Amino acid sequence: MHGLTFDIAHLLAGSLVLVSFMQLYQDRLYALLNIFALHALVLAASVAWQAFIQDAPHLYVTAGIALIFKAIVIPIVLHRIIVRLGIHREIETVVGVGPAMLLGMGLVALSMVVMLRVTAEADPLAREDLAFALAVVLLGLLMMVTRRNAVSQVIGFMSLENGLVLAATGAKGMPLVVEISVAFSVLIAFIVIGIFLFRIRERFDTVDVQALDRFRGERR
Amino acid sequence: MTVVYALYGVAALLALAPIAIFLGAGPRATNIVYGASLIITAGLGVNALLGLFDHPATTSGVTLPLGLPWLGAHLRIDALAAFFLVVVNLGGAMASLFALGYGRHEESPQRVLPFYPAYLAAMNLVVLAADAFTFLVSWEFMSLTSWALVIAHHRDRENLRAGYVYLLMASFGTLALLLAFGLLAGPDGNYAFDAIRATHASAGLAALVLILAVVGAGSKAGVVPLHAWLPLAHPAAPSHVSALMSGVMTKVAVYGFVRIVFDLLGPPDWWWSMVVLAVGGITAVMGVLYALMQHDLKRLLAYHTVENIGIIYIGLGLALAFKANGMAVAAALALTAGLFHVFNHSVFKSLLFFGAGSVLNATGERDMEHLGGLIHRMPQTAFVFLVGCVAISALPPLNGFVSEWLTFQAILLSPQLPSWGLKFLVPAVGALLALSAALAAACFVKAFGVSFLGRPRTPAAANARETDSNSLAAMYFLAALCLVAGVLPGLFIDALAPVANVLVGTSMPHQSGLAWLTIVPIAESRSSYNGLLVFIFVVLSGSAAVFAIHRLASDRLRRAAAWDCGYPDPSPATQYTASSFAQPIRRVYGTSVFHAREIGAMPPPGATSAARLTVELRDLIWDFAYAPVAGFIGYAADRLNVLQFLTIRRYLTLVFTALVLLLLVLATWP
C-alpha cells in the first residue's frame, strides 16, 4: 500500500519537474501557455493525491484552486492579453533554449544535493517531495530571468509558486496551506491585472533609462 | 576639586552655545558671547594652572552618568591634562579677547557665535576625558564644531571644499583612533583609561596601536602626508578661529598622541621612536618649504603650523627613544623640549594669526602681493607681528629659540643610544631640524617684509587703519608672553616638571634656583643658556651705541628719495614681491620637491604686449596620495552606479544568482 502511494506521489512530483523543463523548452507564447496549463493540472493532481493519502479534505480546496484558477482562468486571461497586445509570435528568450536546459539540469542536481543531505528520519516522502519542489521553484525562477516577455515571466512566477504549493501540500498537516494558496492566487491576480492595466507591453523592463534621466534627474 | 571647577566651566561654555543662537546677530550678541567665553576660559586657565602647580590634589577624577551606559563618562585631570588645559584656555581666552574687537566685522555672526563656545568646550573636554568613549566623542565633536566654523562663510565655494576635505580627514583620524582604542580596550571593552593602563598589549598589538595613533592624532595635528586639509581649513575660518585651530587644536591632537603613546600604551619598543622621528623631521622641512611657496598670509601661517608640529614630534620622538632605552633624564629633557614648544607655538601662532586677522580687517586682503607698507599705517600691529615673527623663527632672545635649543641639547645626548638605526636617524633629523629653523627665518623675513615693509602695492593697503584696542590688547599680551618665556624659560621648564614626572618617571633638574636665572639642561659644563642676560646685553650695548653716536657723532637726518643705485622707480610694482623673494629658495629646493617650473613667455619681436613669467608648482603629496584615492572612489561610484539603471529582469537575475550561490555554499558545506 505504502509503496504505491509513495510511487504515485513521486510520479506526480517528478512529472511536475518534467513539465517545468518543457516550459523552459518553449519559445512560443501560446505553446508556453498550454504547457503551463498542463503544469497546473499536474499540480492539481498531485495536491489531490496528497489530500487523499493524508485524508486532509481542506487540501482539495487547494487542488480546486489550482485546477480552476491556474489551469483554466489564468491561461485564458493571458491568452486574451497576448492577443490584445499582439505579441503572440515573439521569440523572446534571453539565453538560448539549450543553455537554459543545461542550467535547469544543474539546478535540479543542486536541489537534489541540497535536499538529500536531509537525514532520512524526516519521512522520505517529504524529503523527495521537497527535492522536487525546490527544483520546480528554481526552474520557475530561471524561467523568470531568462524570458523578456511579461506574460512568460508571470508564467515563470506561477510555476515557481506551484513548486511552493507542492512543498506546502507535501508537508504533512501543515496549517494555513489553503490560506496561503489563496493569498498567492490574489497576488497573481494583482500581477495579471497590473500587466493588463498598466499596459506593460513587451516586458517588465521597459525601464527607459532616458525617461528615468528626464524624470528623476539621475543622469549619469 | 579642580576637575569639578573645570566641568562647571565647560558646562557654562556649552550652555552659552544655545544662548548664542537666540541672541541673534547683533553687536550685543557678539559682546556677550565673546565676553562670556573670555571670562570662562580665563577662569578655566587659572584653574588648570593652579592644578598644574599643586598637582597631587588634581589627580582626582569624577565619573558622570553620561556616555556609555555601563561605563559612564570618566573625567580626570593629571599633570599632563592640566598643562594642556592651560594651553587650550590661554589660547581660548586670548582668541575671545581678540574677537571682542575682531568679531564686530564678522558678516555672518549667527554662523560663528553658537559654535565658538561649543568648540572651546569640546577642546577642554578632549583633555579632560579619561575613557575612550568620552575622549572620542569630544574629539569628533571638536572636529564637528570647527567644521561648522570653517564653513561659516559658506557662500565661497573654496571654503565649502575646505570644510569638506577637513571633515573627511577628521573622521578618518577619528576612526583610526577608534580602532586604536578598540585594540587597547580588548574584546570585552574596558574603555576606561585606568583599565587600559592596567593591561599591557602584546608587542604586535602595541605596534598596530602606535601606527594607528600616529595616523589618527597625526591627521588632526597635520603631520605630512596627512596635512592636506590643514592649509585649506585653517585660513578659511574667521581669524580668531584660525588662531584656535592652528595654535590650540593641533596641540590637543598632540595631547591625544602623547596620552596614547606615552601613557596608555605601556613601555615603548625601541623602533617606535624611529617612526615618530622620521615623521617629525619630514613634516618640519616639508611644512616650511610649503610655507615658503605661499603668498596667502593665512595659508603661509597654516603651513608653518605643520612645520612646528614636526618640531614637536621630533622632541616627542627623542623622548620616546630615551625612554625605551631607560635614559630617563634625557627623556625628560626631550619631552620638556617638545611640550615647551607646544606652549610656545600656541602663543606665537595665535599672535601671528591675530595679526593676519587685523590685516585682513584693515585691508580686506589675505594675499601678500596686494599688501605692503602696512608698518606706516598700522605700526602697533606691525610691531607685535614682528615679535611673533622673531619668536617663530627661533631667534634669541624670544621663546621659540629656547625650545629648539633644548631640542638640540637632547639631540646631543643621543649618541649614547644603543640601536644603530637611531644612530643614523638622529643626526639626519638634527640636520632637518636645523634646516627647517633656517628656512623658517627666511619664510618670516618674507612674510613680514612683503606685507608690512616696502611700499603699499594696492590702495587697500595704502589706506589701512590701525586695528582696535581689544585686538591689540590680546596681541600685546601674547607678545609679552613670548618675551617672558624667552628670557625666563626656567619658570616654564619647572612648571613642566610634573608632566615629565608622570610620563617618563623623572624631570629636568630644578632651574629656578640657579644664579642669574640661567637654564642648565644637564650640567653647566655641558651647556647653559641665559636669555635674560643675553637680552640685557643686547639692549645695553644697543642703547650704548645709540647714546654714544648721537652724543659724540651726528644725529642729523634728512629725508630724500630712495637711492636704489640712482635708478629709483616710483611705481610700487617694481618692489620685490613674495614670489620673487622666494625665487632663489624655490630654485634651490622647489625643483625637486614641487617640480617647480618657471615659464617665461616673451612677446614676438615688435609686439608691444608684456612678457609673462609664470611659475608652476605641483603638490606631489596631493597628486600621489590623495588624487588617486578620490579617483578610485569616483571610478567605483561610476561603475557601481550602473546598478541603478538595470531592468527588473536583471535585478531578478541578481536575486537568482545570490540564491544559487548560497545553495552552492550549502551543497559544499562539510
Add this chain to the structure above:
Amino acid sequence: MALIRDFAFQGAQMVLVLLLSPLLTGFVRKVKARLLRRQGPPLLQPYRDLIRLMRKDVVLAQSASWLFRVIPYIVFAGTWVAASLVPTFRSGLLFSWSADLIAIIALLGSARFFLALAGLDVGTSFGGIGSSREVMIASLAEPAMLMIVFTLALVAGSTQLSTMAAVMVSGEVGLRVSLGLALLALIMVAIAENARIPIDNPATHLELTMVHEAMVLEYSGRHLALIDLSSELKLLLYVSVIGCLFTPWGIAGPDAGAQALAVGVATYFGKLAAGGVLLAVFETAIAKMRVFRVPAFLGAALMLGLLATLLLFVSGSL
C-alpha cells in the same frame, strides 16, 4: 674681588673685539692689495671710513620706516654681544656661560634676520635681491654651521666655547677625521657668512651678483657705519672661533697670571694675522662664482658637517 676682575676682563674683551675688528679688515685688504702688486689703502683706513661715516648726515628714503632706523643698532648690538662671548685671549669669561655656541650662532642669525628686513623696508628692487639671496644662502649656511657645532660638541661633550677650548687644548682629543671635516666645513661657512669671494664680493657695487652690499644699499651715514662695523666684527668673530676651537693653544686660563695673559694676547694676534693672510690669499686665488652655484658650495659644507656628525654618532673615536 675676583668678580670685579672678571668684569674687567669681560669689559676688556668687548673693547678689544670692537677695536680690533676694523684693523683685521684693513689688514686683509692690505694683504690682498699687496698680493695684487698694488699699494693698497693704509691699515687704518677702515677706522677713518667709520669715523667719516659717523659724522655724515643720514639720508633716509621717504618710504623708510622706523624699523629701518632701529635695525642698525640691533644688528650691531647682536653681533657685538656674540663676538664678546667668544674666548679670544682668555677663556672662562664672566658671561660666556650665558650663551653657548648654538646661542651665538642664533644671535648672528637674528642680526641677519633684521638686516634682511632692512633690505625690504625701503621697497627697492636692489634691496629685495639682496635680502632674498641672503636668506637663501643663510638657509644652507646655518644648518651647516649647526652640524659643525654638533661635531665639536660631541667631541668636547659640551656646547660651551670655554669648555670646548679647554678640551681641545688638552691633548686627549688627538687628530680626528670628523674634526678635519668640520674645520673644512667651518671655513666654507665662514666665507659665506662674511660675504667673501667666491660667495659674494665685499668690494663691489652696482653688480647684480652682489648680496650683502645690495641689502644695505639704502643705508648711509652712521647707520652704514654701524652696519660695516658689525660685518667687520662678524669677520673677527669667525676668525676667533676658528682660532679658539682648532688652534686653542696659548689661550690663558681663567686664573692665569699676567705673563700667561701676555702670551694669550700675543698668540691671539698671531692667529688673527694668520687668518687674515690665509683669507686674503684664498680670495685673490679664486674667482667669484655665480649665485646659483652657491647652493652647491654650501650644500657641500652641510654634507661635510653631517658626515662628521654621523661619524661621531657611529663611532666615538673617528
Add this chain to the structure above:
Amino acid sequence: MTLDALTGVLLIPAIAAALLAVLPGYRLTARLNVLAAFLTFATAVSLFVVQPKSGPYLLVDDLNKVFIVLTTFVAFTTSAFSASYIGHEIEIGRLTPTYVRFYHAMYQTLMFAMNLALVANNIGLMWVAIEMATLTTVLMVGIYRTHEALEAAWKYFILGSVGIALALFGTILVYMAARPVIGEGLYAMVWTVLVTRSAEFDPALLNVAFVFLLLGYGTKVGLAPLHAWLPDAHAEGPTPISAVLSGLLLNVALYALLRFKMLLALNSAAIAPGPLMVTMGLISCVFAAFMLYRRRDIKRMFAYSSIEHMGIIVFAFGMGGPLANFAGLLHMTMHSLTKSAIFYAVGHIAQVKGTQKIADMGGLTVTNPVLGWGLVLGVVAIAGLPPLGIFMSEFLVVSSTFARQPGLAVILVLGILIALGGLFLRLNSIAFGEPRGPTAPAQASYVPMFAHLSIVFMAGIYMPPALVTGFENVAKLLG
C-alpha cells in the same frame, strides 16, 4: 482571544482603517489618523506595564516589545508629519480627496500589518502579515500615478513577490524540520514552541530554510544585491511613506530575520547564521556607500543611506555577542528615528523647492534656516558623528568587532567613511552655498522632526538605565 493590549495594537489600526476608508474630508481623516496612531502607541507602551500572556497566535516578549514601541512611536510622529504634508499635496492638487481617503486607510492597514508581523507567534502568520504590509506599501508607492511612480511600484511589486515566495518556501521548510520533532499541526509553526525544541531539528533542512528566509526577508530589509526596489520606492512614493519604509518596514523584515537567526543559533549542527549575515551586511554597507556619490535625487540618496545602515545593523547582529547585539539594537532604533526625521525635513524641502533634484536646491540654511539646519543635524547624525546616538552604536560595533575580527572592522570603517564623504558632498550643495530654487517659507510642523532629533541627541549623551537594561536583555536573548 481576550481583549488586551496585545490585541489592542492590532484592533485599533484595523478599526481605524475601516473608518478612514469611509469617512470623507481631509481634516477629519488626518486628525483621526493621528489619533489612531497615538492610541496604538499608548497601547504599545502599556505593554511594558502589564505584559499580556502570549497565545499560539500572538506573542509578546522583550524582543518584539522594543520593536512594537519603536514602530508605533514612529508611526505616530509620521502620521503627524503626514497631516501637514498631505495638506500641502492637496493644495497643489497632486492628490485628490479620494486618494487621500485611500491613503489614510492604507496607512492604518500598513500599521495593522506591521504590528501583526511583530506580535505574530506563528511563523506562517508572520509571513502573511509581511506580505500584506508589502502589498499595501506597493499601492501607496504608486499612489501618485506618475510614470515613474508606477514604474517604482511595479519594480517593488515584482521583486517583493519573489521575495515573499522565497520566504514562504523557507517557512515551509522550517515547518518540515519541526514536524518530526513537534508533531503535525499548528504547534509546529508556533514560535515559542519552535525555540524550545529547535536543537533537535534536522540541521540540513534548517540550513536550506535559512538561506531562503535570508533572501526572502533580506529583500525586504533591502540588503544588496536584493535592494533594487528600495531606492525607487523611497524616491517615488509620498514622503511619509518613505519615512515609514525606511524607519519601520525594514525593521519589521529585520525582526523576522532575527527570529529565524535565533532559531538557527540554537541548533549547534546547523551552519552558523552569523557569517552569512555579516557578509551580506558588509556588501550592502560598502555598496550603498559608493552609490551615494552619484545621486541626483535627494530622497533616493537617503534611501541608499538606509541600505548602508541596514547593512551595518545586519553586520552587528551577525557578529553576535552581547556588545554587538546591543549595538545593533541601538543602531536600529537610532537609525529609524534619525532617518524618519530626515525624511520629514526632506519632504518639506521638496515641497518648498517643488522638486527632488539636488541640483535645484541650495543654500537652504540661508533661505529656510530651520529646515536647513534640521537637515544638517539629521545628516550629521546619520553620518555617525557625535554627540548623537548613532555615533555610540557605531563606536560599539567597530570597537567590539576590531578586537575579534580586525579585517571586517576595517572594511566596515571604510564603508562608513566613504558614506560620510558621499553624504556631506551632497549636503554641502543642499544646505550651503548660494541659494538656488524657490525660497518660499515652508508651512510645516517641525515638531516631529525635532522630537526625533532631540531623542537621538539625548541618546547620544545619556541613555536611561531602564532602556539600557531592556536592550541588554534583548541582546542576551539574541545570543
